[in-house]
Amino acid sequence: MAEPGQAEISMEELALDIETSERHRSLPAQPRQDDNWGETTTAVTGTSEHSLSQEDIVCISKDLDDSVGLDCKHYLNVALSVILGLVVLLTPLAFLILPHLLWPDRLRACGTACEGLFISVAFKLLILLLAVWALFFRPPRAGLPRIFIFQALLATLVLLFVLSYWLFYGVRILDSQDEDYQGIVQYAVSLVDALLFIHYLAVVLLELRQLQPFFSLCVTRSTDGATQHYNLGQLSIQRAAVVILENYYKDFPVHNPAILTASKSRTTKHLAGLKVYNVDGPGGNNGAAGIAQSQSRAMIAAAARRRDSSHNELYYEEAEHERRVRKRRARLVVAVEEAFTHIHRMQEAEQKKASVDVMDPREAAQAIFPSMARALQKYLRTTRQQHLHSMESIQQHLAFCITNNMTPKAFLESYLTTGPTLQYGKDRWLARHWTLVSEASVTSGLKDGTIFLLKCIDFNLVVTTKKIPYIQLAEEFIDPKSHKFVLRLQSETSV
Template sequence: MDTESTYSGYSYYSGRSRGSHRHGERSRDRHKSRSKDSSRSEKSVTINAPPAEPLLGDQSARGEEVQDDNWGETTTAVTGTSEHSLSQEDIVRITKDMEDSVGLDCRRYLGLTLAAALGLLVFLTPLAFLVLPHLLWPERLKACGTACEGLFISVAFKLLILLLAVWALFFRSPRAGLPRVFVFRALLMVLVLLFVVSYWLFYGVRILDSQDENYQGIVQYAVSLVDALLFIHYLAIVLLELRQLQPSFSACVTRSTDGEIRHYNLGQLSIQRAALAILENYYRDFPVHNPALLSASKSRAAKHLAGLKVYNVDGPGNNGAGQSRAMIAAAARRRDTSHNELYYEEADHERRVRKRRARLVVAVEEAFTHIKRMQEEDQKKSPGEVMDPREAAQAIFPSMARALQKYLRTTRQQHCHTMESIQQHLAFCITNNMTPKAFLESYLTPGPTLQYGRERWLARHWTLVSEAAVTSGLKEGTIFLLKCIDFSLVVTVKRIPYIKLSEEFIDPKSHKFVLRLQSETSV
C-alpha cells in the first residue's frame, strides 16, 4: 500500500471491506486491463491538445491516465509508470503531429503577417495623403474652407467604419489549417494591393511632383480612396460569405468502417472549403467511432475459418491454389448454418443488453434517491458539514459502478468513458438537479462525437485525398476522401436538381354544391 499514490472514489469508500485473499486477483486483473489498454491505444487517435478544464473546481493537473477496465470492481491506483507509458506508434505519431504543427504555424503566421502589413498600408494611405502636403509644402497650400473641413469628418467616420468591417470579416480565429490558400481571399488581397499602389503612383506623379496647391482636391482624392476601399470590402462580403449561402450541391458522407451516412447541403465552395464544412458537421452529427463494434464481426469470420481444415492426401507438394478453393467451397457449404449462429448470437446479445440496462436503471434510481435523502439531511446541518456535489458523486458512485461497467462492457463502450469522466458527469447532474434519466442518457444512447473527451475522438491531422485540385470548385460527381488514422470519410457530391413548379388554378365555385332533400327523407 505504500506504493499507491492516487485512490479512486470507489477504493476509498468500499476498498476496505474487501478481503486480503482477493489482492492477487485484483493485481492480475489490473495487469490484464493495462495490457488491453496498451493494445487499444495503438489504434486510437493521439493528439497534442491542451486538456479541458476540470469540472467543479478540480484544479489538480492530470495526465492521460491508463483506464482500468475493472474500475467497477477493483481498487485502482495510478502509478508513475502508467502515467508515462508510451508505445512506439505513439512516439511516431507525436513526432509527426509536432512536425505538422510547426509547418502549419509557420504558414499561419506568414499569412497573418502579410495581411497585417497590407492592412496597415491601406489604413495609413489616406492619412498620408492628407498629411504629406502639410509637411512638404505648407506655405503654398490654399486655405481649407468649410466644405474641405466637412470632408475631414467624412474621412474619419469612413475609416472607422472600414476598420470595424475589416475586423468583423477577417480578424477571426482560424478554424483549421487548409492545404492551399483561399483563392478568393488571395485575389482580394492582390486587388487591394494593386489598387493602393495605383493610387500612390497617381499621387506621386500628379500631386507630389507638381506640389499641387489645391488642398481641397487632395482631400477629395483621399475620400475617393476610402470610398473605393469600402466597395472592395462589400465585394469581399459577397465572395467570401454570401456566395456560399445558397445550397447548390448535396454531399453524401460515408464513414468507411461502419458505413454511417449523413447528407449535407453545400453552396459554391472549393473542395478544401467543402471538406472543412463537412468535418465541422462530422463532430456534431456522427456518432463516435467505436472500433470495438467492428471487432465482433471480424472475430466471428476468423472463428468460422479457423474451424476449417484442409488435408493434402497427394503428398507434401505446394498446392496453395487448391487449398484456397477447398476452403472457399467448405465455407460455402457452411453458409446454411452460419446465419443461425449469427441470429442466436444477436438475440443473446440483445437479451444481455436489456438485462444490464434494467439493472443499471435500478441502480442509478436508487443512487439518486439516496442523493435526495442526503440533500434533505444537509439542509439541517451547519454550512461547514454540507457535502459539495463532487463529494456526493464520489459517495454514491460505488453503488452504481458495477452495473454501469457491465453495461458499458456489454455495449462495447468501456473505452469511451473513464471513471473520472463518469464522476464528473454525475457531479454535473447533481449540481443542476437532473433526473436519473438525464444522467443515463449519455450512456444508454451513443451521442455525437463532441460529447466525449478529446482524447477519445479528436484527430488533429486529416488528409484530403482528391483527384481534382483542392482549390477547384465542387462539380457534379466530385469524389474526395478525408482520411485520419483509424478511418476515412468518403464524400460524393451531387448537384441539387433544377426544380420547375407549375400552377393550377381551382375555381372556388367548383367546391359548392346543392343538397336537395326529398319530402319523405327523415331529417
Template sequence: MDTESTHSGYSSRSGRSNRHSERGRERHKASSSKDSSRSEKSVIINPPETSSQDSPVHNGEPLPGEPMPAASDPGEEGQDDNWGETTTAVTGTSELSISQEEVVGLGKGIQDRTRGFRRYLPLAVGMCGGLLVLATPLVFLLLPVIMWPERLQPCGAACEGLFLSLSFKLLMLLTAIWALFLRPARASLPRVCACRAFLTTLTLLLTMSYWLFYGVRILDAQDEDYHGVVQFAVSLVDSQLFVHYLAVVLLELRHLRPCYSVCVIRSTDGETRHYNIGQLSIQNAALTILEYYYKDFPLHNPALLSASKHRAAKHLAGLKVYNVDALRERLRRYLWETPGNTAGAQPANGNQSQAATAGAKRKDSAHNELYYEEADYERRVRKRKARLVVAVEEAFTHVRRMKKEDERASPSDIMDVREAALAIFPSMARALQKYLRTTRRQHCHSMESIQKHLAFCLINNMSPKAFLEAYLAPGPTLQYGPERWMADQWMLVSEASVTSGVQEGSEFTLRCLDFSLAVTVKGIPYIRVTEEYVDPKSHKFVLLLQSETSV
C-alpha cells in the same frame, strides 16, 4: 594408385581453373579496351552512401558492386536481392549518386522547414495589406502639410466636413476589417484561398494606383488646393469600403445558397450523412464537412470493428480451401488412364455432391452462429441496461432523501453537491462499468468525466434518465474530450486541385489515422413549380333533404 589418381584429378582441376582464369583475364582485357574506346557519357550505378554505423553489411557481406574480400568465395555468398531498389542510375560524368531514401528525406525536411513559412505567410501579407490600407489616406493628408505648408490654401467648412467623413469612414473600415478578417482561424488549409488572394491583389492594385496618381498629380506638381487633396483621400476610402463589401459577398454570402448535396461515408462502419453546401472550393468544402462531422457523426469505436473481424476470422478458419484446377486435372488424368470406365465418374460426382452439401451445412451453421451471437449480445445489453437503470434510480432517490435531511440539519453538516456525487458514485459504478464493457464503450468515458457529469446533473436537479442519456447511446464526437478527436491529422486526397470549386460528380477523401471519409458531390436539381387555378365554385354541391328523414 590412389595418390596418383588424386594428384592427377587435382592437376586436372587446377588446369581447368587456370584456363578459366586465363579466359577471365582475356575477357577483362577486352572489356577494358572496349571501355577505354567508349565516350565519356556512360551509365554508372552506384550503391547508396552509408556510414559505418548504418551500413547494410552484416556478418562480413559486402555491398553490391564492391570487390569481394579475399577470404570469401564469390560463388558461395550471394548479393542482396533488393540492391536494385536502393541504387540510382546516374547518366553523365559525375561520380555522385543519391539514393531514393535520401531524396525522399530531403523532400520531407524541406517541407517541414517551409510548413511554418507557408502557414504564416498569408497572415503576414494580410497584416501588411491592412496597415497599408489604413495608413495610405492619412499619409495623403499629411504629406502636403509637411512638405509645402506655406503654399497650401486654407481649408474651409466643406473641407472640415470631409475630414469628419473621412474619420468615420476609416473607423467603420477598421471595424469591418476586424470583424471579417481578424478572427481566430478555424483550421489550417493546405492551399491559399483563391478568393482571399484575389481580394488582396485587388486591394494592393487599388492602393498602388492611387499612389501613382498621387505622386504624379499632387507631389510632383505640389498642388496648393488642399480641399482637392482631402477629396482624393476620401475617394480612396470609399473605394476601399466597396472592396470590403465585395469581400463580404465572396467570403460570407456566396456559399450560403445551397447548390450541391454531398454524401459523406465513413470507411470503417459505413456511417452516412448528407449535407447541402453552396459554391465552395474543395478545401473549404472539406472544412465544412469536418465541422459537420464532429457535430453529427457518432464517435468512432474501433472496438466494435474488432469484434466483427474476430467473427469473420473465426468463420474463415472453419472453411476448407480446395484447388479447383488441381482437382480437375486429377479427374481428367483418372478418366484418361481408365478408358471406358464410366463408373469412375460416379465417385467424383458423389464427392462433389457431398462437398456441396457440406458447404451448405457450413453456410447454414455460420448464419445460425451469427444470429445466436447477435441475439445473445442484445440480451446481455438489455440485462446490463436494466441493472444500470435501477442502480442509478436508487442513487438519485438516496440523493433526494439526503437533500430533505439537509434542510433540517445545521449548516455545518450540509454536504456539498460534489461530495454527494462522490458519495453515491460507488453504488452505480459497477453496473455502469459492466454496461460500458458490454457495449464496448468503456474507453470513451473516464471515471473523472463520469463524476463531473454526475455532479452537473445533481447541481441542475436532473432526472436519472437525463444522467443515463449520455451513456445509453453513442453521442457525437464533440460530446467527448479533445483526446478522442483526430485534430490536426486530416489529409485531403483529391484528383482535382483543392482550390477549384466543387462540381457535379466531384469526389475526394478525408483521411485520418484510423479511418477515412469518402465524399461524393451531386448537384441539387432545378425545381420547376407550376400553378393550377381551381375555381372556388367547383367545390359547391347541393344537398337534397327529404321530409321523412330526421335531418
C-alpha cells in the same frame, strides 16, 4: 467451467486489446486507463485540492507542446495581411499629412467644407477598420492546403488600387506641389470610398455567394457506413471539406472500433471451426500439389456449408447479445436511481439538521459512485463503450448532474445512447489531422459528380457531390364553383 456467453465475451475483449495495441503502437505513450475501476472503486471522503495526477501532468505537457508549435504558413499569411491592412489604412492619412510637411507655406487655407471632409474621412476610416477586422481578422477554423483564391484576388486588387493612387498622387500632387488642399482632401476621401466598395465586394464574394445551396453532399464513413447529407453553396473543394469536418464532429456518432472488432472476431471464429481431412493419403493426387488442391476444395465446400448455417448462429448470437444488454441496462438504471435517491435523502437530512459541514457536489459524486460503478462498468463492457468513458470523466459528469439537480435519466443518457464525437474527451477530436484526397484541384469549385476523400488514422470519409435539381413550379387555377354540389332527396324513402 465458463459459460459460452462468458467465453465469447473474453475472446472479443482479447481481440479488441490486440487490435488496439497494434494500432497505437506507433503513437506516443499515454497513461493507461484502469479497466477494472468498477471492482476497485471505493468511496473517497477527503481529497487534496492542489494535487496533480500523472494524467493531468501528461495533459498539461501535451497542451504546452501543441501551443508552442509554429505554423510558418499561417503566421506568414497573418503578417502579410497585417502589413497590407496598415498600408491601406495609413495611405489616406499620408495623403493629408504630406502636403503640410513638404510645402506648408504654399497651401491655401482650408475652409468649412474642407474641415467637414476631415470628419468624413475619420469616420469612414473607423468604419473600414471595424469592417476589415470583422471579416478578415477572425480566428482560423482550419488550415487549408492551398490558398483561398478569392482572398488572394481581393488582396491583389487592393494592392494594385493603392499603388495606382500613390502613383497618381506622386505625379500630380507631389511633383507639382499642388496648392489646392481641398482638392487633396477630396482625393483622399475618394480613396476611402473606393476601399469601402472593395470591402462590400469582399463581403459578396466571401460570405453571400455561398449562402444559396446548389449541391447536396453525401458523406459516408468507410468503416461502419454512417451517412449524413449536407446542402452547400458554391464552394471550393477544400472549403467544402472544412464545412463537412465541422459538422462531422457534432452530427456523426463517435467512431467505435470495438464494434467492428466483434464482427471480425466472429468471422475468425467461423473459419477456425473448419477442419480439413485428407482421405487420399499423403501420396494421392500427385504428391504435395494434389494435397493442397484437395485441401482448398475441402475448405471451399466446408465454408459453403458453414455459410448456410451461419445465419442461424448470427440470429441467436444477436438475440443473446440484446438480452444481455437489456439485463445490464436494467441493473444500471436501478443502481443509479438508488444512488440518486440516497443523495436526496442526505440533502434532506442535512437541511433538517442545519449542519455547517455540507458536502460539495464533487464529494457527493465520489460517495455514491461506488454503488453504481460495477453495474455501469458491466454495461459499458457489454455495449463495448468501456474505452470511451474513464472513471474520472464519469465522476465529473455525475458531479455536474448533482450540481444542476438533474434526474437519473439525464445522467444515464450519455451512456445509454451513443453521442457525437464532441461529447467525449478531447483526445478523440483535438488536433486530429485530416488529409484531403481529390482528383480535381482542391481550389476548384464543386461540380455534379465530384468525389473526394477525407482521410484520418482510423477511417475515411467518402464525399459524393450531387447538384440540387432545378425546380419548376406551375400554377393551376381551381374554379370556386367546382366545389359546389346539389343534394337531391327522393320522397320514396323507408324513413
